[in-house]
Amino acid sequence: MGDVLQFLAHWNLLLPLVLAAVGIWLLLPRPRNRAIVWGALCALAALILAGVFWVRWENAVSPEVVLFYAFSGMAILGGVALIAQKNPARAAVSFAVVVVNVCGLFLLQAAPFLMAASIIIYAGAIIVTFLFVLMLAQQQGFSSADDRSREPFLASFAGFVLLGSFLFVLDRTFPDPKHFSEFLDHLELAAQQRTVTEIKATLGDKDEVLNRLQREVRRYRGTEEGIKLQQGLDDLTAEWNARDPSEKEFQNALATIVDAGRKIEERNGRGNVPAANVAALGRTLFSDYLLAVELGGTLLLVATIGAIAIAHRRMERPA
Amino acid sequence: MIPLSSYLIVGAILFVLGMIGFLTRRNMILMFLCAEMMLQGVAINLVAFARHHGNLHGQVFTLFIITVAACEAALALALILMLYRTKKSLDVSLWQELREPGQEAILDLDEPVPELPREEPLPHLTPSGIAPPQKREDSYV
Numbered sequence: 001m002g003d004v005l006q007f008l009a010h011w012n013l014l015l016p017l018v019l020a021a022v023g024i025w026l027l028l029p030r031p032r033n034r035a036i037v038w039g040a041l042c043a044l045a046a047l048i049l050a051g052v053f054w055v056r057w058e059n060a061v062s063p064e065v066v067l068f069y070a071f072s073g074m075a076i077l078g079g080v081a082l083i084a085q086k087n088p089a090r091a092a093v094s095f096a097v098v099v100v101n102v103c104g105l106f107l108l109q110a111a112p113f114l115m116a117a118s119i120i121i122y123a124g125a126i127i128v129t130f131l132f133v134l135m136l137a138q139q140q141g142f143s144s145a146d147d148r149s150r151e152p153f154l155a156s157f158a159g160f161v162l163l164g165s166f167l168f169v170l171d172r173t174f175p176d177p178k179h180f181s182e183f184l185d186h187l188e189l190a191a192q193q194r195t196v197t198e199i200k201a202t203l204g205d206k207d208e209v210l211n212r213l214q215r216e217v218r219r220y221r222g223t224e225e226g227i228k229l230q231q232g233l234d235d236l237t238a239e240w241n242a243r244d245p246s247e248k249e250f251q252n253a254l255a256t257i258v259d260a261g262r263k264i265e266e267r268n269g270r271g272n273v274p275a276a277n278v279a280a281l282g283r284t285l286f287s288d289y290l291l292a293v294e295l296g297g298t299l300l301l302v303a304t305i306g307a308i309a310i311a312h313r314r315m316e317r318p319a
Numbered sequence: 320m321i322p323l324s325s326y327l328i329v330g331a332i333l334f335v336l337g338m339i340g341f342l343t344r345r346n347m348i349l350m351f352l353c354a355e356m357m358l359q360g361v362a363i364n365l366v367a368f369a370r371h372h373g374n375l376h377g378q379v380f381t382l383f384i385i386t387v388a389a390c391e392a393a394l395a396l397a398l399i400l401m402l403y404r405t406k407k408s409l410d411v412s413l414w415q416e417l418r419e420p421g422q423e424a425i426l427d428l429d430e431p432v433p434e435l436p437r438e439e440p441l442p443h444l445t446p447s448g449i450a451p452p453q454k455r456e457d458s459y460v
Contacts, residue, residue, distance in 0.1 A: 024336075028343055050332075055325045068321045072329040079333055079356055083340030088349055088409075095352045098333070102359045105329065108321075109370040111378050114385075118362075121385055126355070126392045130348060133396050137348075137403045145410030148427065149343035159339040166331040174324035222372075272373050284375045285382070296386045303390035311397035313404075 012053040013167055020046035021160040027084040028152035043080055047073060054167065067108055075101035086146050092130050099123045110273045113281055183212065184261045191254035196247050199254075206240055213257065225260045232256035326367035334360030347399050347409045351392075358388055 008014070019042050026039030051069060078097035085091040099122040103115040149155075190202040203209050213233045220226035235253035239245045274280035285293055333356055340353030362381045369377025399409070406413045415424055 024339060028339075050328075054328050056322055062320070064321060068325065072325075075329065075359075076332055076336070079336040079340075082349075082352060082356060083336060083344065088346050091349055091352060095356065098356055098359060102333070102363060105326065105363055106366055109326070109366050111366050111369070111381075114362075114366065114378055114381055117382065117385060121389055122355070122359075126389065129392065129396055130352065133400060134348060136400065137409055145345040145408065145412070146349075148345060150345060150412075150425065152343050155339050155342040158342070159335045162338070163331055163335040166335075167328065170324050170327055170331070174322065174327075273370060273375065277378075281375055281378060281382075284379055288376075289379055289383075292383060296383060299390055300386065303393050307393040307397040310394070311400050 010168070013164065013171070016046040016050040016053060017160050017164050017167075019043075019049065021156045024080065024083070024159075025152050025156040027080065028149040028156070029084065029086045029147055030149060030152065031147050039084075047076060064108060067104065071101045071104035071108070075105070088134055088146060089131060092127055092134065095130075096123045096127045099127075111277065113278045180216070180261070181265060184258055184265070187254050187261075188258050191251050191258065194247065196245050196250060199247060199250050200240075210237060210240070216261070220264055223264075225264045228256060228260035229264075232260060323367055323371045327364055330360040330363035330367070332360070333357070333363065345411050347402065347411050350411065351395050351399070355388060355392070358384055 023039045023042030023044075023046055026035045027043060051073065055069070075098050078094045078101060081094035082091050082098065085094060099118060103118050103123075106112075106115040106118065187203075190199050193199045193202050200206075210233070213229070213236070217226060217229050217233055220229060232253050235249065235256065239249050239253055337353045337355075337357035337360065340356070341350050344350055344353065362384055365377040365380045365384070367377075369375060369381075402414065403409055412425055412427075418424070
């Protein structure tokens with residue numbers, strides 16, 4: 001019973017998921033009784049609730065936030081249209097919508113070359129080839145393949161259980177940045193105390209604080225701030241376990257941690273990507289990944305030859 | 320500022336939508352498009368991680384994903400074309416004799432597809448009178 005209550009306490013995670021599962025289930029193609037309006041309403045409500053509950057951003061509304069919402073919302077709507085569309089040609093066009101919006105997200109994350117490459121390759125080449133094949137395989141009216149979906153209920157249920165577990169893990173791994181900020185304030189307050197006993201009293205339970213810090217260190221491992229955080233944590237642990245701790249050392253350790261933590265907060269979990277994207281990407285490709293580039297080229301060649309060999313219509317000779 | 324986790328959520332949603340589409344749709348081309356959408360979700364994750372760590376390895380990975388997806392598209396379209404020539408349909412259920420032994424066949428028993436309204440064939444007029452004599456061509460070039 002307690003477990004159930006604990007499960008239901010994540011209602012802001014569950015409510016959009018359930019709504020979206022119902023919406024997708026109603027929207028998937030079927031020959032009769034397809035409640036498109038209800039399905040679309042459910043899916044839209046789920047999308048809006050997800051945008052309210054799941055996305056975290058700093059209090060100010062910046063162009064980045066607006067663009068993020070626009071691109072991701074359009075991408076998800078395009079994805080729903082892709083799986084709910086009976087007409088395969090329209091589905092291919094909605095896939096192009098997904099690709100274009102994902103490219104917008106790439107641009108928001110400082111990847112302009114990838115944006116251009118995806119638009120040219122996906123939205124240009126692949127979609128056009130798909131439409132060619134669709135035209136070659138011209139079908140008369142609706143076929144039972146486009147008009148039915150296989151196990152729509154089970155598939156949407158399984159899909160949203162998977163999404164729920166993704167979101168749960170993400171929620172656990174990336175807690176709200178506000179918590180980290182409060183924790184740093186707490187440490188700063190402790191560093192201002194005069195005597196060791198006061199510091200310890202302000203910090204609270206030893207294991208709790210050290211474990212919390214250990215988690216933060218693990219999250220930012222490998223970065224400059226992470227190394228500083230590790231140093232501060234080591235000092236703090238040594239002081240806490242020492243027979244005769246000095247308040248000076250305590251304060252120094254706490255100051256190191258708070259300093260590194262504030263820097264992490266400022267960076268907000270993002271590193272600096274080189275500004276000259278194409279040049280830097282080329283340098284990385286042809287130095288670190290040279291072998292992979294060669295293999296990729298070979299793969300393209302082999303795939304081309306394979307595709308020609310498969311699709312070639314062999315002329316049957318008269319016997 | 321949008322933190323990393325929000326981008327990961329968008330990637331996860333696209334991935335799951337692609338998975339649902341791949342499991343339910345029966346048109347081979349649509350199944351393939353859904354698989355490509357799953358790849359898009361993964362690409363968002365990789366680019367977001369590249370930004371998070373401040374290096375370009377994630378973007379390079381995405382570039383390789385695009386390469387492999389292009390190869391995959393070429394091969395899959397060639398295969399789909401061959402399968403279409405054999406069965407004259409894109410329905411993947413027609414190939415279910417390739418299933419594993421011991422699996423039940425999937426039959427569409429419950430909901431019949433409604434018949435499309437048949438177009439009335441154009442009226443066929445009986446030729447009246449005598450057909451004029453036509454000169455036979457000697458050679459067909």
